[in-house]
Amino acid sequence: xxxxxxxxxxxxxxxxxxxxxxxxxxxxxxxxxxxxxxxxxxxxxxxxxxxxxxxxxxxxxxxxxxxxxxxxxxxxxxxxxxxxxxxxxxxxxxxxxxxxxxxxxxxxxxxxxxxxxxxxxxxxxxxxxxxxxxxxxxxxxxxxxxxxxxxxxxxxxxxxxxxxxxxxxxxxxxxxxxxxxxxxxxxxxxxxxxxxxxxxxxxxxxxxxxxxxxxxxxxxxxxxxxxxxxxxxxxxxxxxxxxxxxxxxxxxxxxxxxxxxxxxxxxxxxxxxxxxxxxxxxxxxxxxxxxxxxxxx
Amino acid sequence: xxxxxxxxxxxxxxxxxxxxxxxxxxxxxxxxxxxxxxxxxxxxxxxxxxxxxxxxxxxxxxxxxxxxxxxxxxxxxxxxxxxxxxxxxxxxxxxxxxxxxxxxxxxxxxxxxxxxxxxxxxxxxxxxxxxxxxxxxxxxxxxxxxxxxxxxxxxxxxxxxxxxxxxxxxxxxxxxxxxxxxxxxxxxxxxxxxxxxxxxxxxxxxxxxxxxxxxxxxxxxxxxxxxxxxxxxxxxxxxxxxxxxxxxxxxxxxxxxxxxxxxxxxxxxxxxxxxxxxxxxxxxxxxxxxxxxxxxxxxxxxxxxxxxxxxxxx
Numbered sequence: 001x002x003x004x005x006x007x008x009x010x011x012x013x014x015x016x017x018x019x020x021x022x023x024x025x026x027x028x029x030x031x032x033x034x035x036x037x038x039x040x041x042x043x044x045x046x047x048x049x050x051x052x053x054x055x056x057x058x059x060x061x062x063x064x065x066x067x068x069x070x071x072x073x074x075x076x077x078x079x080x081x082x083x084x085x086x087x088x089x090x091x092x093x094x095x096x097x098x099x100x101x102x103x104x105x106x107x108x109x110x111x112x113x114x115x116x117x118x119x120x121x122x123x124x125x126x127x128x129x130x131x132x133x134x135x136x137x138x139x140x141x142x143x144x145x146x147x148x149x150x151x152x153x154x155x156x157x158x159x160x161x162x163x164x165x166x167x168x169x170x171x172x173x174x175x176x177x178x179x180x181x182x183x184x185x186x187x188x189x190x191x192x193x194x195x196x197x198x199x200x201x202x203x204x205x206x207x208x209x210x211x212x213x214x215x216x217x218x219x220x221x222x223x224x225x226x227x228x229x230x231x232x233x234x235x236x237x238x239x240x241x242x243x244x245x246x247x248x249x250x251x252x253x254x255x256x257x258x259x260x261x262x263x264x265x266x267x268x269x270x271x272x273x274x275x276x277x278x279x280x281x282x283x284x285x286x287x288x289x290x291x292x293x294x295x296x297x
Numbered sequence: 298x299x300x301x302x303x304x305x306x307x308x309x310x311x312x313x314x315x316x317x318x319x320x321x322x323x324x325x326x327x328x329x330x331x332x333x334x335x336x337x338x339x340x341x342x343x344x345x346x347x348x349x350x351x352x353x354x355x356x357x358x359x360x361x362x363x364x365x366x367x368x369x370x371x372x373x374x375x376x377x378x379x380x381x382x383x384x385x386x387x388x389x390x391x392x393x394x395x396x397x398x399x400x401x402x403x404x405x406x407x408x409x410x411x412x413x414x415x416x417x418x419x420x421x422x423x424x425x426x427x428x429x430x431x432x433x434x435x436x437x438x439x440x441x442x443x444x445x446x447x448x449x450x451x452x453x454x455x456x457x458x459x460x461x462x463x464x465x466x467x468x469x470x471x472x473x474x475x476x477x478x479x480x481x482x483x484x485x486x487x488x489x490x491x492x493x494x495x496x497x498x499x500x501x502x503x504x505x506x507x508x509x510x511x512x513x514x515x516x517x518x519x520x521x522x523x524x525x526x527x528x529x530x531x532x533x534x535x536x537x538x539x540x541x542x543x544x545x546x547x548x549x550x551x552x553x554x555x556x557x558x559x560x561x562x563x564x565x566x567x568x569x570x571x572x573x574x575x576x577x578x579x580x581x582x583x584x585x586x587x588x589x590x591x592x593x594x595x596x597x598x599x600x601x602x603x604x605x606x607x608x609x610x611x
Contacts, residue, residue: 133311133312136312137312137315137316137319140312140313140316140579140582140583141316141541141575141578141579141582142537142538142539142540142541142542142578142582143538143541144538144541144542144544144545145541145544145575145578145579148544148559148563149320149323149571149575150323152324152327152563152571153323153324153326153327155328225438229438229440232440232443233440233441233442233545236440236442236545237544237545237548237560238564239563249440252442252443252446256446259446259449259450259454260450260454263450263454266443266446266447266450267447270439270440270443270446270447273440273443274435274438274439274440274443275438277437277438277439277440278434278435278438281434281437281438282434285434
């Protein structure tokens with residue numbers, strides 16, 4: 001409660017937010033045009049993907065054989081695919097897959113990673129060694145390979161991609177959280193909390209994690225970017241979301257056979273993947289800059 | 298130094314062992330009976346039982362795991378269900394292609410990425426720096442396989458300059474290497490820029506300039522070596538990343554490396570193949586990480602001094 005009070009008090013005083021606090025980050029973020037563009041792009045895309053069935057002229061799964069391979073034109077702004085489905089409708093409808101896989105898999109790796117990292121960092125000793133050695137094993141694989149291995153076991157599908165990518169992202173979050181906890185653990189306010197008989201759980205949740213949160217936000221933004229990238233790769237290989245679902249990676253995979261004659265089918269989904277990932281990267285980068293004391297305004 | 302290498306190699310053993318156990322266990326729990334898939338619907342129960350016995354699938358989990366681990370020690374990764382060939386010999390045959398692709402990619406990344414980073418650091422916050430930083434961020438956000446497809450459309454289909462798939466001379470590797478490196482290249486450039494920026498303001502760089510050394514020498518001989526450590530970390534992990542990333546690039550360019558072997562294995566549910574490929578790459582990855590650590594010691598005399606001390610103590 002006290003934390004909320006102080007942060008709202010800081011908000012009232014405007015420019016005097018504590019560096020590293022959420023309002024402070026937001027204030028710095030607003031000054032960064034790249035990050036704002038990224039945020040706007042992702043938000044618009046997200047909203048459009050839900051309203052697209054109502055505003056698009058064509059249904060995303062409507063097959064019209066006579067408009068096969070239509071190049072981008074006024075009728076079909078982004079052209080049509082190999083069975084005459086309108087690519088723009090498919091892209092907009094498919095946006096929710098890329099975005100939600102990115103976000104949800106980071107939620108999975110963030111929650112599990114933060115718990116593991118916080119426990120390892122706070123308790124130290126044998127528990128720490130055990131958890132860190134366990135994570136070493138996970139980090140013995142290149143990330144995408146681990147995701148492929150997990151999805152080979154789970155099979156293809158929307159929810160399975162989330163687990164595959166989410167699990168392969170755990171070590172990164174856990175390591176970062178542990179490092180943060182280690183720096184916070186020995187500070188005086190933790191000692192104070194211990195001395196007034198706070199439970200360990202309360203100390204971790206109310207005192208340790210809030211003070212280690214800002215690097216976490218950077219990692220989340222960057223994590224969404226790389227998760228979206230891995231997801232498109234998995235779908236492209238056929239291990240992720242599968243055609244005919246208009247996930248962008250899956251669209252690329254099915255367009256691949258026609259790329260020699262109809263490059264637009266390959267160029268467009270990839271462009272959207274790139275812009276989405278770029279948006280998250282821009283936001284992540286801006287938050288990192290906002291947290292960097294050397295770059296403080 | 299040798300003592301340190303030995304210690305690191307010993308430390309790797311439990312990790313590699315756990316990796317092998319983990320992957321074996323994961324594959325053990327995959328739904329679907331490989332033998333039934335292999336023999337098809339027409340197989341009689343006797344045939345299925347015979348095939349299970351042949352591949353040792355009728356034994357309990359622990360015995361199978363033990364046999365598999367003993368096999369790995371003897372460089373035997375089992376037998377492919379489909380081709381009936383040894384997975385290990387296939388891996389050894391294919392590994393040079395994957396390694397060539399990954400090594401050329403990391404070479405390209407270093408040769409192009411580090412100079413870009415240095416230039417950006419020298420001209421920090423000027424227009425050229427901002428443009429390059431935006432381009433690297435773009436590269437970082439681009440799916441490598443998409444770039445691969447675009448490169449094929451441009452250089453193979455439209456211009457007819459480079460082959461679009463297969464293996465052969467160096468020209469077959471140009472497009473895959475570029476596509477495979479793009480993300481890492483961007484990453485290394487950014488890392489180089491930020492660690493150069495930290496070094497460039499330090500006292501010894503000022504001293505080097507003050508004693509009248511040419512700017513080139515200041516940058517390459519005084520600043521860069523001190524900025525190298527974090528760059529080497531990124532290079533090492535990126536090299537491993539590339540070994541994994543080649544999975545997608547190999548399948549775009551139909552390069553018969555380990556990645557493609559693994560993808561085919563997954564698609565045909567040939568689990569010894571999948572298992573073998575993953576464990577093999579994880580082993581190679583671990584060695585690359587070890588080599589990265591050794592390069593540290595070579596580059597940074599401070600770390601080297603630590604070994605010397607610890608050896609003396611022991």
